[in-house]
Amino acid sequence: MSFPLSRRSLFTAAGAGLTLGLLPGGLMAVAAPGQGATVHNWLHVGPDGTITLFSNAQEMGQGGFSGVAQLLANELCVPWDRVAVKTAPLIDAMGMAGGRSHWTGGSSSIRSQWDKLRYAGAAAREMLVTAGARMLGVSVAECRAVNGHIEHRSDGRRVAYGAVADMASRLPVPANPVPLARTDWSLVGQPLLRKDIAEKVDGSAIYATDVRLPGLLSATVMQCPVFGGRLVSVDPSPAMSVPGVRRVVPVMSVSIPIPGSEQPLIVNDAVAVIADHWWAARQGLMALSPVWDFQGKDGLDTDGMIAAIQARLNDVGSIRKAAQEDEGVIRTRHATAMAGAARTVRCDYHVPALAHAQMEPMSAVADLSAGKAVAWTGSQFATSVRHILCGLTGLAEDKVTVHTLPSGGGFGRRYLNDYVAYACFLSKQAGAPVKLIYSREEDLAQGRYRPATACRLTAGLDQNGLPVAIHTHTAPASGQVWIAIAPPGTEAQPDHQPSYYLPAPLATMAEAGLPIPNGPWRAPGSTQGAFFFECFVDEMAQAAGQDPVTYRRRLLASNPRALRVLEAAVTASDWGRDLPPGTGRGIAIWNSFQSIAAQVVQVQVAQNRVRVEKVWCAFDCGTIVNPDSVRAQGEGSILMALSASLAEKVLLESGAVSSRNFDQYTLLRMEQMPVIEVILVESPDAPVGGAGEPMTPPLPPALANAIFAATGRRLRSLPLSDHGLTVA
Amino acid sequence: MRYELDVNGHRQAVDAPTDMPLLWVLRDLLGLTGTKYGCGVAQCGACTILLDGQPVRSCQFPMEQYAGQKVATVEGLSPDRSHVLQQAWIAEQVPQCGYCQSGMLMAAAALLREIPKPTDAQIGAAMTNLCRCGTLPRVRRAIRRAAGMVAG
Numbered sequence: 001m002s003f004p005l006s007r008r009s010l011f012t013a014a015g016a017g018l019t020l021g022l023l024p025g026g027l028m029a030v031a032a033p034g035q036g037a038t039v040h041n042w043l044h045v046g047p048d049g050t051i052t053l054f055s056n057a058q059e060m061g062q063g064g065f066s067g068v069a070q071l072l073a074n075e076l077c078v079p080w081d082r083v084a085v086k087t088a089p090l091i092d093a094m095g096m097a098g099g100r101s102h103w104t105g106g107s108s109s110i111r112s113q114w115d116k117l118r119y120a121g122a123a124a125r126e127m128l129v130t131a132g133a134r135m136l137g138v139s140v141a142e143c144r145a146v147n148g149h150i151e152h153r154s155d156g157r158r159v160a161y162g163a164v165a166d167m168a169s170r171l172p173v174p175a176n177p178v179p180l181a182r183t184d185w186s187l188v189g190q191p192l193l194r195k196d197i198a199e200k201v202d203g204s205a206i207y208a209t210d211v212r213l214p215g216l217l218s219a220t221v222m223q224c225p226v227f228g229g230r231l232v233s234v235d236p237s238p239a240m241s242v243p244g245v246r247r248v249v250p251v252m253s254v255s256i257p258i259p260g261s262e263q264p265l266i267v268n269d270a271v272a273v274i275a276d277h278w279w280a281a282r283q284g285l286m287a288l289s290p291v292w293d294f295q296g297k298d299g300l301d302t303d304g305m306i307a308a309i310q311a312r313l314n315d316v317g318s319i320r321k322a323a324q325e326d327e328g329v330i331r332t333r334h335a336t337a338m339a340g341a342a343r344t345v346r347c348d349y350h351v352p353a354l355a356h357a358q359m360e361p362m363s364a365v366a367d368l369s370a371g372k373a374v375a376w377t378g379s380q381f382a383t384s385v386r387h388i389l390c391g392l393t394g395l396a397e398d399k400v401t402v403h404t405l406p407s408g409g410g411f412g413r414r415y416l417n418d419y420v421a422y423a424c425f426l427s428k429q430a431g432a433p434v435k436l437i438y439s440r441e442e443d444l445a446q447g448r449y450r451p452a453t454a455c456r457l458t459a460g461l462d463q464n465g466l467p468v469a470i471h472t473h474t475a476p477a478s479g480q481v482w483i484a485i486a487p488p489g490t491e492a493q494p495d496h497q498p499s500y501y502l503p504a505p506l507a508t509m510a511e512a513g514l515p516i517p518n519g520p521w522r523a524p525g526s527t528q529g530a531f532f533f534e535c536f537v538d539e540m541a542q543a544a545g546q547d548p549v550t551y552r553r554r555l556l557a558s559n560p561r562a563l564r565v566l567e568a569a570v571t572a573s574d575w576g577r578d579l580p581p582g583t584g585r586g587i588a589i590w591n592s593f594q595s596i597a598a599q600v601v602q603v604q605v606a607q608n609r610v611r612v613e614k615v616w617c618a619f620d621c622g623t624i625v626n627p628d629s630v631r632a633q634g635e636g637s638i639l640m641a642l643s644a645s646l647a648e649k650v651l652l653e654s655g656a657v658s659s660r661n662f663d664q665y666t667l668l669r670m671e672q673m674p675v676i677e678v679i680l681v682e683s684p685d686a687p688v689g690g691a692g693e694p695m696t697p698p699l700p701p702a703l704a705n706a707i708f709a710a711t712g713r714r715l716r717s718l719p720l721s722d723h724g725l726t727v728a
Numbered sequence: 729m730r731y732e733l734d735v736n737g738h739r740q741a742v743d744a745p746t747d748m749p750l751l752w753v754l755r756d757l758l759g760l761t762g763t764k765y766g767c768g769v770a771q772c773g774a775c776t777i778l779l780d781g782q783p784v785r786s787c788q789f790p791m792e793q794y795a796g797q798k799v800a801t802v803e804g805l806s807p808d809r810s811h812v813l814q815q816a817w818i819a820e821q822v823p824q825c826g827y828c829q830s831g832m833l834m835a836a837a838a839l840l841r842e843i844p845k846p847t848d849a850q851i852g853a854a855m856t857n858l859c860r861c862g863t864l865p866r867v868r869r870a871i872r873r874a875a876g877m878v879a880g
Contacts, residue, residue: 212759244745408825
């Protein structure tokens, strides 16, 4: 396993003088002598026995906030019901992986910090055990940590952590703390209650939209509806006549210098209204008629977007390859193998742009009044929030404060901090703390969308129907979407790709470069790639005259781990059983975030009405910290992908998004929901994988394959509503 | 305009524009932030509250329509998370991001008041709230649990 931060670098920081200690009062810290500040505090064992764990995972629903603490608590051997979890402060050593940067995404909170968290917990446990042994007057070897106590192994005498926390804080840091053996885990692998759930059943959880401060004003904002348009002018008077409106702020040509970066953050031109409460701000904004300049930028509509990406399917495109590989060699190898194929299969696909549509519209609170620089956000990228505060105020990093709150859904959208920049800018302009909330219309019209993507897949098959060469060519509206395939004999599969090793692969891409903002949408790239490729595998299977499962088994012959996941889905669903007329099943498998997910979908179709009856999802993320949380992510990933497949499609008219609320951008409702069964498969020797995203990609292709099985119709694009199918 | 509201059993007076939706009166004037803004057009249900026991999407309920009804919000379900739905929500670990859950809970409270042992079809018909995290299977399970229809 390789991690960005090794255990060694955590505790020695390569000679930079980091030491680990429990400070007086019981605060465990990695402190830098001579640098003054505490730079690291993962946990606090109070003299009164209270145990506080600090989690650096921003909670957006995925359970990472609690999951990080569960991993720490396991190593520390403390009872879960005695543990309190708080948000880690924004200090360097508590950033993600080994870096200074605080962010949450990429299904990485657990997997990229697996070693770091275990060694931090182990070090603290060893110091507590050493102190406990001294108090008991015995040797360390005679003691062990049990349930928040140090216990003598043979006579059972015990002392509580709290009683020795101060003593432990004065002990030297273990040079080589030893994490628990798997057999000694008490909390990892248990379906513990998440620490953030209780406050979400009585309205007491505080999101950015809920922050209250003395003198807090509310704001809302409108960017040019046409992407790339500029603000020419706005007459503020219609808004100013709305009771409660304080001011209208034109946001024109604002760029925020970002410390340490040559590139400033460019803030889109916009009009904002600041008021005593949000309703007044919204009414004020609706009353305005800003003059925008979007000449030459208003030509794009939904069909034009799809046509533009489909046109790129005929481009040669750029090639995906490792630095040391030669493009000519790859292309020649591919062409030669393709020329020797008994037959070829070729299909074109496309999928639309998608909005994140998280339930909390983009929102942030900022106070840049009177020399202050404080922000409250549910951002997935807290370090960038800090940069914005520093850039707007000129203050040093240690003079600005970022409060990270839970968010009402992220899915990648909150990695982009456009809304934070507006909140900070408006607070500075108003000289007062400001809470900015996008209207839902603004949220859906100014997204950072999953880019619409077209794809052409071509395979050469041998006499047995197995691929001898394969070409994936992707054409995203903007951004990067690849389908890379590892040839047989590759040591490790690249991530976010098909689960198969296939011969003579060629991956090319031609980006259409459309002016539509894009961003990460739960399992970026993979939600497009899996749909294209796993639908295509069914087409290859059909050409080979084989059942989709039989065919995939042959393709997975050299990947026993993925084959095991496939078989788990096959077994759970009893694939191959007789089904009633009009009922069909589809299967798909995909690798992402170092995890493997295989899904079987069963549908019943009658007169263009589709009933999605059941989804079986087999999932292997290596080692599971909280199985109930992983199941919840499976349910959530499946329903989000299903919702996207049914009727979600960002609509464009004259260069602007016209699907601006949930009446036009429709999400799945309970009556459309299938039964979901998640089957957990563990691979203890594999690297720990992510769980928040990798169960998303297999659903759309498994659904399309199921509809083919039920009806004989191949769907090579989404959503289903484009094909006249409705979902009951 | 001055309004006398009955919110969670407390009488409270507020000055609000007549066209101001009850949602923003609760959130911005009374500080009851448990009720959420999600869409403003009564599509998502995050703002669901009860008016005399009936579920209402408060983002589309202007104050001029208020006629002294009893308003119940998520904060009023119980003082200590002991309401049968709150207990079921915790037991089933329903929330993910949690933002839609206040509305879900209030819609579920209205449902169980009307139909103490709802079928799945009745649950589906009543629970039209949106949830992007995909908690709907657990919402349904928790309602069944609260209705005493599954073993705790």
